Amino acid sequence: MITRLLERHPRFSNWLYGFTPPERGTVELVHRRVYIVPARLGWFFGGTLLVLLIGSINYALSLGFALTFLLAGLGLAGMVHTARNLARIAVTAGRAEPVFAGESAQFRLFLDGRAAFDRPAVLARHLGSGSQLVVDIPPRGVAEVVLAVPAQSRGRLALGRVMLETRFPLGLFRAWSYIEPDARCVVYPRPERSPLPPFSGEAAAGALHTPTPGSDDFAGLRGYQRSDSPRHIAWKAVARSDEMLTKQFAGDAAAELWLDARLLPAGLVLEQRLSRLAGWVLAAERAGAHYGLRLPGVEIPPARGEMHRAACLQALALYQVQ
Amino acid sequence: MIHPLAPELRPASARDLAWLIASLVLVIAPHALRAPWWLTLLTLCLYGWRMYFVLNRAPLPSRWLVLGVAAVAMLGVWIEFRTLFGRQAGILLLMLFSGLKLLETRTHRDAAIAAFLGYFLVITNFLYTQTIPTAAAMGVALFLLTATLVGFSAPQRPARANLRTAALLLAHAAPAALALFVLFPRVQGPLWGLPQDAYAGMTGLSDTMTPGSIAGLAQSDAIAFRAEFQGESPPSAQRYWRGPVLWDFVGRTWSIGPTYLVDFVAPQGGRATYRYEVVLEPHNRHWLFALETAASLPERARMSFDGQLVANSPVRARLRYELASVIAPQPALNESAGALRRALRLPGGGFNPRAGALAAQWRAASADDAEVLGRAIAFLRQGRYVYTLEPPLLGRDSVDEFLFDTREGFCEHFASAFVFLMRAAGIPARVVTGYQGGELNPVDSIITVRQSDAHAWAEVFLAGRGWVRVDPTAAAVPGRVESGLARSVPQAAALPLLMRPQLEWLRGVRDRWEAVAHKWNVWVLGYNPERQRDLMASIGMRDADWRTLTATLFAFLGAMTLVLLAWSLKRLARPDPVQKAWRAFCRKLASRGIERAPSEGPRDYAARAAHALPVARQSILRIGALYITLRYGADATAAGVARLRQLVREFRPA
Numbered sequence: 001m002i003t004r005l006l007e008r009h010p011r012f013s014n015w016l017y018g019f020t021p022p023e024r025g026t027v028e029l030v031h032r033r034v035y036i037v038p039a040r041l042g043w044f045f046g047g048t049l050l051v052l053l054i055g056s057i058n059y060a061l062s063l064g065f066a067l068t069f070l071l072a073g074l075g076l077a078g079m080v081h082t083a084r085n086l087a088r089i090a091v092t093a094g095r096a097e098p099v100f101a102g103e104s105a106q107f108r109l110f111l112d113g114r115a116a117f118d119r120p121a122v123l124a125r126h127l128g129s130g131s132q133l134v135v136d137i138p139p140r141g142v143a144e145v146v147l148a149v150p151a152q153s154r155g156r157l158a159l160g161r162v163m164l165e166t167r168f169p170l171g172l173f174r175a176w177s178y179i180e181p182d183a184r185c186v187v188y189p190r191p192e193r194s195p196l197p198p199f200s201g202e203a204a205a206g207a208l209h210t211p212t213p214g215s216d217d218f219a220g221l222r223g224y225q226r227s228d229s230p231r232h233i234a235w236k237a238v239a240r241s242d243e244m245l246t247k248q249f250a251g252d253a254a255a256e257l258w259l260d261a262r263l264l265p266a267g268l269v270l271e272q273r274l275s276r277l278a279g280w281v282l283a284a285e286r287a288g289a290h291y292g293l294r295l296p297g298v299e300i301p302p303a304r305g306e307m308h309r310a311a312c313l314q315a316l317a318l319y320q321v322q
Numbered sequence: 323m324i325h326p327l328a329p330e331l332r333p334a335s336a337r338d339l340a341w342l343i344a345s346l347v348l349v350i351a352p353h354a355l356r357a358p359w360w361l362t363l364l365t366l367c368l369y370g371w372r373m374y375f376v377l378n379r380a381p382l383p384s385r386w387l388v389l390g391v392a393a394v395a396m397l398g399v400w401i402e403f404r405t406l407f408g409r410q411a412g413i414l415l416l417m418l419f420s421g422l423k424l425l426e427t428r429t430h431r432d433a434a435i436a437a438f439l440g441y442f443l444v445i446t447n448f449l450y451t452q453t454i455p456t457a458a459a460m461g462v463a464l465f466l467l468t469a470t471l472v473g474f475s476a477p478q479r480p481a482r483a484n485l486r487t488a489a490l491l492l493a494h495a496a497p498a499a500l501a502l503f504v505l506f507p508r509v510q511g512p513l514w515g516l517p518q519d520a521y522a523g524m525t526g527l528s529d530t531m532t533p534g535s536i537a538g539l540a541q542s543d544a545i546a547f548r549a550e551f552q553g554e555s556p557p558s559a560q561r562y563w564r565g566p567v568l569w570d571f572v573g574r575t576w577s578i579g580p581t582y583l584v585d586f587v588a589p590q591g592g593r594a595t596y597r598y599e600v601v602l603e604p605h606n607r608h609w610l611f612a613l614e615t616a617a618s619l620p621e622r623a624r625m626s627f628d629g630q631l632v633a634n635s636p637v638r639a640r641l642r643y644e645l646a647s648v649i650a651p652q653p654a655l656n657e658s659a660g661a662l663r664r665a666l667r668l669p670g671g672g673f674n675p676r677a678g679a680l681a682a683q684w685r686a687a688s689a690d691d692a693e694v695l696g697r698a699i700a701f702l703r704q705g706r707y708v709y710t711l712e713p714p715l716l717g718r719d720s721v722d723e724f725l726f727d728t729r730e731g732f733c734e735h736f737a738s739a740f741v742f743l744m745r746a747a748g749i750p751a752r753v754v755t756g757y758q759g760g761e762l763n764p765v766d767s768i769i770t771v772r773q774s775d776a777h778a779w780a781e782v783f784l785a786g787r788g789w790v791r792v793d794p795t796a797a798a799v800p801g802r803v804e805s806g807l808a809r810s811v812p813q814a815a816a817l818p819l820l821m822r823p824q825l826e827w828l829r830g831v832r833d834r835w836e837a838v839a840h841k842w843n844v845w846v847l848g849y850n851p852e853r854q855r856d857l858m859a860s861i862g863m864r865d866a867d868w869r870t871l872t873a874t875l876f877a878f879l880g881a882m883t884l885v886l887l888a889w890s891l892k893r894l895a896r897p898d899p900v901q902k903a904w905r906a907f908c909r910k911l912a913s914r915g916i917e918r919a920p921s922e923g924p925r926d927y928a929a930r931a932a933h934a935l936p937v938a939r940q941s942i943l944r945i946g947a948l949y950i951t952l953r954y955g956a957d958a959t960a961a962g963v964a965r966l967r968q969l970v971r972e973f974r975p976a
Contacts, residue, residue, distance in 0.1 A: 031891070041330065041434050048438045052445055057509050060639040062847040063448040063457055067464070069502035071441060073495030074468065076883060081491060084890035118483070120476035121329050134325045136478060145324075168475045169487050170468075171330055171434055 022158065022182040026112075027091045029164065029177045034086050036079060042172035045075060078170035085119050085166045086175045089137070093159065093183035094144075098314065100278070104131075104148040105185040107159050111145060113137040123165045127178075151187040154274065155321045159183040188313040191282050192275040196289075197263040228305050229285070256302045257284055257291040259312075274316050281316070285309045295319055329475050330431040336376045337481070338473050342433055342440075343369045343424070345466035349443045350417050352456070357414050358402050364395055368421025375425075388425050392418075413446045430474040437474075440467045452847050454839060468492060498882050505875040507868035508851045525773055526605030527565050527755050531576040533716050533724070536755070537732035540711060542773040546757055547602040547611055548840055549769045556596055556613065558759045560649055562779070562791065563611040563771060565756030567628040571745075572669050574720050576738060576753050579664075583624045583632065589615050592648030601843055602641045608632045611756060611771075613647035614791070620645055621852075627661070628752070629789075640848050653788030657750075665750030665783060674721040674742060681746035691784050694747045695792070698740065702798040705729065707736070709799040733795040737778035740794035750783040754791070766837040899963050900952045903970045907945055911935075914975045924949055938975055945969050 005012070038046070049071055056064030094108030107126075113119050118138050124145045125132035135143040151157050165176040224233065224244035234245045259280045264273050277293070284291040285304065292302035293312045298319065300312055325332065334342075346369065354362040368391070375382055395418050396406060403411040420443060423436045444460050444467075469481075469488035476484060525544055528535065547563075549555075570579035596613060610623055610631040619625060620643035622634045633641070668678075680701075681694075688694045708730040716723045721739045724731050731739075737753050744751035758777035760769040779793040845853075858866040863874075908918050911931050918927045928946025932939040948966050951957075 039330075041431060044435060045438060048441060052442065055445060059449060060510070060850070061445065061448045061452070062849055063452045063460075064445045065506070065508075065849075066457075066499070066503055066846070067441070067445050067448070067460070069506065070464070070492070070495055070499040072502060073498035074491055076498050076879070077491045077494035077886060080494070080883065080886040080890055081487075083887075087890070118479075120479050123328050132326060132328075134328060136476070165328075167328070167330060169472045169491060171430070171471065171475045 022180045024182045025092070027179045027181055029086055029089045029091070029179070031083075031087050033177045033179075034083055034175055035177065036083050036173050036175040039167055039172060039174040041167075042075070042174075045071075045170075045172050049075070074170070075172055079173045081169050082166060082173040082175045085168045086122065086164060086177055088114055089119065089122070089164065090114055091162075091164070091179055091181060093181035096159075096183060096185035098186040098188055098310065098317070099151050100188045101151055101154050101190040103151055105151045105157050105187065107147045107149055107183055107185065109145045109147065109162065109181070109183075110142050111135065111137050111164075112142045113140065116140060119166070119168075121166055121168045123163075125163045125165065126159070127161045127163055149185075151185065154187050154189040154271070154317045156318070157185045157187050159185075186314055186317050188317045189271065189274040189278040191278040192272070193279050193283075194276055196257065196280055196283050196287070197259065230306075232288075257289045258294055258302070259284065259291055260294040261296065262294070270320070274319060278313060278316050281309060281312045325478070329477055330434070331429050332477060333428055334376070334430055334433045334474070335477060336373070338430065338433060338470070338477060339373060339376050339424070339427075341466070341470040341473055341481070342437060343373065345437075345463055345470055346420055346424075346440050346443070348459070348463040348466060349440050349447070350420065352447050352450070352459070353413060353417050353443075356410070356450070357417065358398075360398065361395070361402075361414055361418060365417055365421045368418075368425060372421075372424040372427070382428065383425060385426070388422055392422050409449060413449070416443060416446060430477070434471060434474050437467050437471050454842055465489070465492060494886055498879055501875060501878045501882065503849070504854070504857065505871050505878065507871045508849075508854050510851050526603075526607060527609070527776060529566055529578045529607070531568055531734050531738070531753065531755060531778060532574055533720050533731070533735055533738065534713060536734045536776050536778055537711050537713060539776045540732070540774045544773045545603055546605075546771045546773055546775070547600050548843075549598050549600050549613075549760070549771065550767070551596055551598040551769070553597075555598075555762060555767070555769055556594070556649065560613075561759050561769070562614045562777075562793075563757040563760070564614045564616070564629065564631075564754060565609055565611055566754075567626075567630055567781075568753040568755060569628075569664055570667070571738075571742065573671070573673050573718070574716075576741075581626050581628065581630075584627045586619045586625045588617050589648055589651035589654075592617075592651035594649045595646060596649075597644070597646045599642065599644050601840070601848060602637055602643070604638050604640060606636050606638055608634075608636055610637070610641075610643060612645055615648055615651055616645060617648045617651070618644075618646040639850070640843060642844065642848050642850075642853070653790075655786065655788050657783055657789070662750045662783060665752050666745050666748065668742070668745050674719045674746075676719075676722045676726055677739065677742055678746045680725075681743045684743075685747045691749050691782075694749060695744075695782060695784070698743050698747075699792070699794075699797045702736070702740070702794055705798065707731065707798040709795065733776075734778045736794040736798055737780050740780045740792065744780070744782050752781050754779050754781055758793075763833045763837055763840075765833050766840065768837070768840055770836060770840075900949065900966060903963075903967045904949050904953070907949075907970045907973060910970075910973055910975050911942075916975075924953070935975055938973070941969065941973055945973065 049068055052064065052068040052071070055061070056068055090112040092110045092112065094110055096105050096107045099105050109124060111122060111124070116139055118136060118141075120136045121134055122137060122143070123132060123134045124147065126147045126149055129147075129149050131148045133145050133147065135145055137143040147159075147162065149157065149159065159181060161178055161180045163176055163178055165174060167174050224246045228246045232247050234247045237243075237245045259277055261273055261277060264276055268276070277295070281291070281293065285308075288304065290302045290304050291312075293300040293315060295315070298315050300308075300315060347366075350362075350365065354365075371383075374380070396415065399411050399415055399418075400406055403414075405411050406415060416439070420436065420439050423432075423439055427433050427436055441464070444463055447456060447460055465488060468491060469485045472484040472487045472491070473479070473481065525539065525542055526546060527539070566578055568576035568578055570577050592615075595617065598613070600611065602610065610620060610633050612631050615629070616625070616631055620631065620633075623631050623643070624634070626632050684694045684697045688697060705725075706729065709732070710730050711732060713724075713731045713735060714728045716728070716735075720735075721742045724735045725739050734755075741751040741753050755776070755778045757771045757775040758779075759775050760771035762769050777795070779791060779795065781789045781791050783789050854871075855866065858864075858871070863870060866874075904924070908927075912918070914935065916931045916934050922930075924946055928942055932942045932946075935942065945966065948962065948969065952962050952966060
């Protein structure tokens with residue numbers, strides 16, 4: 001009931017759990033942010049204790065009292081240990097690689113134990129999607145958690161609220177804390193397959209209609225540039241020398257392809273247009289073409305390679321997004 | 323080390339189940355010795371069955387099969403005990419359920435509940451025995467169960483680390499447990515009726531006496547009670563611990579018969595007064611034992627008309643009471659006519675004709691009762707009677723056969739024959755049972771009285787002298803009272819092992835052990851509402867009621883939790899020594915006006931400081947470089963850290 005109440009009134013839960021989301025940089029789970037309540041097993045344990053106590057009184061069992069009280073002390077110590085297992089963990093969000101809409105964004109969280117002892121069985125759960133992982137944080141070490149969050153639509157996907165939870169060491173108590181690190185992932189539009197537009201006449205008047213056959217035409221090697229596609233790296237040559245080399249093809253720079261939103265058939269809504277364009281970007285890159293992107297208010301000059309592809313897709317992803 | 327499921331929802335692994343089963347086996351081991359063999363075997367088979375399932379990754383048996391096994395086993399228990407709810411039967415069923423529970427244990431959460439059942443089984447062992455060895459064994463079991471539980475919460479952690487965590491948890495639990503033990507408001511149980519067999523197996527004197535009954539009891543080494551005297555303890559010959567007084571004789575058996583309670587009147591005079599404390603083992607009767615003659619009344623006890631201390635309720639838990647006794651006080655000269663008539667009554671039907679004739683002969687030849695008494699004692703003394711723990715069996719006329727034919731007997735034979743003779747001669751007499759002697763432990767000066775010290779003697783009523791104690795055994799076999807049972811029975815007799823004189827060294831070990839066991843009994847097992855009151859009074863909390871106790875308890879527990887929290891914070895807050903040294907270095911420089919900007923890295927800061935303080939340039943740059951190596955380099959050695967700390971300590975910016 002309380003959970004439902006908190007869900008319906010986020011401001012109340014924000015106040016209760018003491019955060020002003022989202023937090024930049026490293027988030028430390030200070031004691032005030034770690035909550036603890038008995039878990040279901042804890043209630044069972046309490047029931048067992050009660051029966052043991054009544055039995056001890058009834059049979060006047062001194063060692064029965066001793067056992068009952070030792071177990072009660074164990075519960076108390078277990079509570080402190082459970083809270084300790086979570087307290088002062090420092091959480092840093094890592095970079096999340098862009099994904100296409102419909103895929104899952106892989107958010108990385110680094111849990112730094114910042115302690116001389118290990119912190120076993122720390123569960124990280126993404127509240128929005130329910131995606132979760134349990135990790136053991138080694139002493140003075142960092143554990144990495146990758147949370148897969150489904151990306152529904154293009155734009156920037158914020159990680160949202162993550163719960164860290166532990167029941168170690170006895171499982172009697174459940175300690176948890178909510179965090180909302182400032183982690184975002186770029187979500188490209190869902191690509192839609194469609195035939196590429198015709199090459200513009202600026203470079204190749206011969207007007208190739210289909211994906212450029214030129215890329216099959218090996219022309220020579222040149223030095224590797226960061227934007228080169230890994231598929232074009234001359235791995236054999238790299239193995240012989242230590243230098244990174246990229247294969248060049250005769251078709252390169254031959255055809256210049258403008259992926260222009262105006263080429264799309266009329267009557268498509270914005271998201272459909274962006275999906276088409278994303279599909280074109282992928283196809284053009286696969287074809288090894290020199291391509292540029294043109295949207296109302298956005299123009300990316302023709303180029304090729306991974307970075308160019310990413311720049312185009314990002315422009316589509318963030319088009320008219322605040 | 324990454325798993326998508328929370329530990330409590332994961333299926334229990336073979337390792338976790340092996341831990342659980344090992345600790346359960348340790349817990350049920352003492353029960354297994356008492357249980358019928360088939361039940362022990364069945365429980366172990368159920369454990370083994372569960373292990374088989376996990377090792378072969380087989381699906382667990384169907385619920386119906388488990389229920390079927392349960393039903394058959396319960397039927398077996400019912401056939402064995404004719405009940406399912408007695409103490410013994412109930413505990414054995416619980417043991418069986420631990421095996422059945424394992425068969426429906428899938429996840430760690432289920433397994434944890436089985437571990438709680440294990441905790442429960444630990445306490446059932448204490449219903450039978452609460453000795454130090456039991457406590458130690460169950461302590462080990464508790465530790466293993468706790469380590470098992472830790473393993474359930476961290477399935478991927480090495481078992482060694484889990485054992486360490488369990489030890490740490492128990493160490494942290496101990497202070498709270500001690501506080502609860504001392505301060506938790508104690509209530510005297512039971513809260514409701516206990517099963518019929520709850521007090522089975524308690525030994526002690528009975529309310530009847532037949533030839534051979536005390537001899538049987540005397541073969542037990544079990545402790546009846548312990549007594550601790552303030553100052554000197556009385557010599558062995560004066561240590562007659564008075565128990566039930568037997569009035570009525572029907573052929574072979576003496577019994578207490580009707581009795582009633584009287585107001586206590588302290589005896590007058592006497593040679594010596596002893597103050598002492600008795601810790602009585604439970605014997606499920608009302609009697610309390612006191613050195614003759616009791617001069618005070620313990621709490622919640624009264625006195626019967628024949629001088630027997632009687633507790634208000636049966637002694638079912640170890641009972642501690644304080645008492646004073648005087649030796650040979652002025653006797654009460656009056657006795658009611660009814661009691662005297664009862665003390666003369668003999669069974670009809672012509673029992674023991676020869677003894678009757680002998681008594682009549684003494685009566686005829688004597689001037690008064692005292693002379694008859696003298697003749698009887700002389701008769702026993704000269705009769706060459708043999709004192710033995712294994713007396714021959716006696717027939718209908720038990721007194722005649724003992725006195726004239728077999729001439730071998732234990733104290734009850736002597737007492738019974740003597741009282742019969744006295745009554746036949748017209749002198750009121752009664753049998754008193756109790757204990758005689760007891761062993762003084764040289765280690766802690768506590769007298770331990772065992773069942774093997776059980777004794778029976780006689781009291782005769784003489785005009786002008788009141789009831790007079792006569793110990794016919796002592797008359798016939800003087801060594802019995804002077805030097806105890808061991809030296810007065812022939813060597814071959816079946817004495818309890820430790821009473822044999824050859825084993826002196828073993829007795830030394832035992833004395834030491836029993837001194838410890840006595841402290842255990844008094845302070846751990848005997849810690850009851852009264853002890854709690856006494857202890858509270860001794861630390862200045864007079865009349866501590868449950869409210870005061872609870873308040874104190876909670877204050878203590880709260881403080882305890884805070885201490886634990888502080889501990890956990892301290893472990894966390896302990897900064898990296900490298901960082902600590904660096905911060906000290908920054909402080910030293912800041913005191914010279916060179917403060918580090920928040921965004922300034924160590925290299926830039928050291929360079930700036932070296933420029934500003936050319937005198938200390940060398941050491942500033944060295945500290946900066948070493949810090950960078952230790953903080954960001956791959957090989958931070960302990961020697962390097964020590965070197966940095968030393969450099970910072972010795973650094974003088976001036």
